[in-house]
Amino acid sequence: MKEIEVVIDTDEIAEFFYTELTKRGYIPAENELEELADITFEYLLKKCIIDEEEDL
Incomplete structure (x- = not known):
C-alpha cells in the first residue's frame, strides 16, 4: 500500500466544525471550536x- 502525506491543521478542523454546526443551527463559541478540533x-x-510530527 502506498503511503501519502496528509497535513492536519486544527485551525482547519475548527473552521470545518464552525461551518457544519452553523448549518445545523448551532452557534459555537471560539473556545468550544478549539476544544472540538483538539479532541x-x-x-x-x-x-x-495520523502520526504527530513536531514542527522544525
Whole structure:
C-alpha cells in the first residue's frame, strides 16, 4: 500500500466544525471550536490514522 502525506491543521478542523454546526443551527463559541478540533486531532492520533510530527 502506498503511503501519502496528509497535513492536519486544527485551525482547519475548527473552521470545518464552525461551518457544519452553523448549518445545523448551532452557534459555537471560539473556545468550544478549539476544544472540538483538539479532541478530533487526538481521536485521529489514537486510531492511528495520523502520526504527530513536531514542527522544525
